[in-house]
Structure formats: C-alpha cells, structure tokens
Amino acid sequence: MLETAMLITQTLLGAAVLCAVVRVFRGPSVLDRVIAVDVTLLVVSSMLLVDMIARDHRDFVLFVIAGAMIGFLGAVAIARFVPVRRTEQVARPHPTGAAADQPSTARTAGAEPSRPTSEVVxxxxxxxxxxxxxxxxxxxxxxxxxxxxxxxxxxxxxxxxxxx
Amino acid sequence: MSELDPILDGVAAVFLVIGGLMSLAAGVGLLRFPDLHSRMHAATKPQVLGLLMFVLAAALTWRSWELVAIALLTWGVQILTAPVSAHMVGRAGYRSRHVRRDVLVVDELARAVDRIAHEDTARPELDEDRPSS
Incomplete structure (x- = not known):
C-alpha cells in the first residue's frame, strides 16, 4: 500500500515542481521567482522525505533538515535587495493631492533608517x-x-x- | 503490535497522498493566481500543511522516537522561518509596487501609510522622497 501511495505522491510532487518551474520562467518580477524557487526547494525536500518513508531508510534526513533551515535565507536576502521602480509611477495617492507633481526620487525598498538621504538607489x-x-x-x-x-x-x- | 502495522501504514499512505495534494495545490496556485501576494498565499501550503503531513507519515512508519524528534524539528524550523521570509517578501512587494490594486478589496496598510506620511515627524528619514511640508 505504501508503494502505490508513494507513486501517487511523487507524481503529485513532480507536477507541483513543474508548475513552480514554469512560474520561475514566466514570473513577471523577481519576487515571484523567489517564491517559486522557495516552493521548489521545499517540494524537493518533501520528495526526499517521501522516498525515505516508502523505502524505509534514513539517508536523506540531513538534507531535509538543511533544506528546511536554509530555504528562507534566499527569499530574505533577495527581498532585501529588490530594486525599486521610480516614483513617477507611484500609485498611492497623497492626501494633500499636491504631491503628485513633485519631482521624484527613488524610493528604497527595504530602507534602513540610517541610509543617508542623498543616496540614489x-x-x-x-x-x-x-x-x-x-x-x-x-x-x-x-x-x-x-x-x-x-x-x-x-x-x-x-x-x-x-x-x- | 504487529496487527496494528497495516493500520498505521494505511494512515501513513493517506497522509502521504494528502501532502502531495497540498503541494500540487501550491504549484497550481503559483501558476494561476494573479499577483504576488496571492501567490504567496498559495506558496504557504507545502511549507506548513504539506510538510506536516509528510512528517506525520514519517513518524507513523518509522516508529522510532529519535527519528520522530528529528522530523518534528524539521517542521518546527519551517514554522519558525516561513513567516520571516513571507514578511520580507510581502513587504518588499508592497513597497516596490507589485500590488495589483484592481484585485484588492481593501488596503488597510495604504491608509496607515498615508496617515503617517501626512502627520509624520517621528522618523523623517524614512520619507526622504516625500516633499517636506
């Protein structure tokens, strides 16, 4: 019974990886790609886990733990450095209504408070x-x-x- | 104990298939959803629920406490780190205008940002691109 379950599950997981890879290929922004890569990594470690369950061995335990631990690092690092679109395209309305005409500077994505104001992203x-x-x-x-x-x-x- | 084995294996098999369905749902959601934040919503399914199903199945089939501890450690690490990356990605997506406002029902954060930008004096260095009024 476990063998058939493993077959079904690996097929489903493979389809999930395919979908995520298509999203990586298509994804309009870096953040979409990051999410899809994250999901890919997680599904691959799920595959390892399923293989361990079905064949009853423990060879991949370290890989699964490492995958769960470092999977989020890439997303965090890339989200920190996402490049910023210029503010002439800012969609958010300003309450005074006068701000829309102001010359724009770049907006920082994950701006730290200590960033000097003169720096252009x-x-x-x-x-x-x-x-x-x-x-x-x-x-x-x-x-x-x-x-x-x-x-x-x-x-x-x-x-x-x-x-x- | 031995007559319990087929039952445990059957339950583990069911958990396996459910976890696979969760992961497939995430993949389909990544493909079909219209914008970044809804795709993030779909991407959480294998991170939390799918992995939980697989970990439970592993615990049911292995029947050894230290391996169960390791499997639960995997899941706990995932639970701790998934919100961090989701927060960072969502924040960067909101700030870099990846929000599709035509599919939003309500944007509560925009109101807060407007209010802060309007009255704001607390941390002006965060608003370097706004005209100082």
Whole structure:
C-alpha cells in the first residue's frame, strides 16, 4: 500500500515542481521567482522525505533538515535587495493631492533608517549589477501595467478622499 | 503490535497522498493566481500543511522516537522561518509596487501609510522622497 501511495505522491510532487518551474520562467518580477524557487526547494525536500518513508531508510534526513533551515535565507536576502521602480509611477495617492507633481526620487525598498538621504538607489554597484539587470528584464511591461493600474487606483483614491 | 502495522501504514499512505495534494495545490496556485501576494498565499501550503503531513507519515512508519524528534524539528524550523521570509517578501512587494490594486478589496496598510506620511515627524528619514511640508 505504501508503494502505490508513494507513486501517487511523487507524481503529485513532480507536477507541483513543474508548475513552480514554469512560474520561475514566466514570473513577471523577481519576487515571484523567489517564491517559486522557495516552493521548489521545499517540494524537493518533501520528495526526499517521501522516498525515505516508502523505502524505509534514513539517508536523506540531513538534507531535509538543511533544506528546511536554509530555504528562507534566499527569499530574505533577495527581498532585501529588490530594486525599486521610480516614483513617477507611484500609485498611492497623497492626501494633500499636491504631491503628485513633485519631482521624484527613488524610493528604497527595504530602507534602513540610517541610509543617508542623498543616496540614489539606482546607482549601480558592480557587485550587484547582474542582479539589477535580471530584475529589470521585464521592466517595460511592468511600466505599462503600472500606468494602467495607477489610473484605476487614482479613481479609487478620489472616491476615498471624498469619504473623509 | 504487529496487527496494528497495516493500520498505521494505511494512515501513513493517506497522509502521504494528502501532502502531495497540498503541494500540487501550491504549484497550481503559483501558476494561476494573479499577483504576488496571492501567490504567496498559495506558496504557504507545502511549507506548513504539506510538510506536516509528510512528517506525520514519517513518524507513523518509522516508529522510532529519535527519528520522530528529528522530523518534528524539521517542521518546527519551517514554522519558525516561513513567516520571516513571507514578511520580507510581502513587504518588499508592497513597497516596490507589485500590488495589483484592481484585485484588492481593501488596503488597510495604504491608509496607515498615508496617515503617517501626512502627520509624520517621528522618523523623517524614512520619507526622504516625500516633499517636506
């Protein structure tokens, strides 16, 4: 009985990995890819666990524990360094309504309080430029999407302002 | 004890299949959901529920306490770390405008951010891109 259960489960897990890989390939932003990679790692360690259960051995215990422990590090590290889209596309309404015309500077994604105000995020650090290039790969489409959504969000914002 | 074995194995098999279904649900959710935060919601299923099912199945089939402890350690580590990464990813996604506002019903965080930005004097260095009024 365990053998058939293992077959079914491994098939399901394989389908899940395939879906996650497709999302990594397609995912419009880095964060989508990070989530999908996270899920992939977890499903692979689940596969190891299922194999240990069905064949009754303990060879992969360390791999499963290590996978569960370090799986989140990648997501945290990448989320910290997500590049920022310029604020001319900011969708959030400002209560005064006057702020929309102001010249924009870059907004920091995970800004630490100690960051000096003069620093501009778009400056390229040679150590991380490959990452910026990767993250910008779908930028043009994001820009168009942003423009559309911003339009919709603006109308919603006016409604909310009137409620006040 | 020996007449209990087929029952335990059957329960373990059921747990295995349920865990596999959870993981598949996560994969399908990753494919089908429209934006980052709903995909994050789908991605939590194998992290917590699927892994719990597999760990329970392992505990049922191995029948050895130290291995059960190890399996539970795996699950506990996952429970502790999944919220951290979810928080970081969600925060970065919100701040870098990956929220799809057309599928949102209510955005309570936007109200709080607006209020803070409006009255704010507490931590002006966080608002370096806002006009100082």
């Amino acid at each position: 778009d400056e390229e650090d040679p150590a991380t430029s490959w990452f910026t290039a990767l993250a910008r790969s779908r930028r043009e489409q994001q820009r168009q999407d942003d423009a559309r959504r911003e339009h919709e969000a603006d109308s919603g914002a006016h409604r909310r302002e009137e409620e006040r």
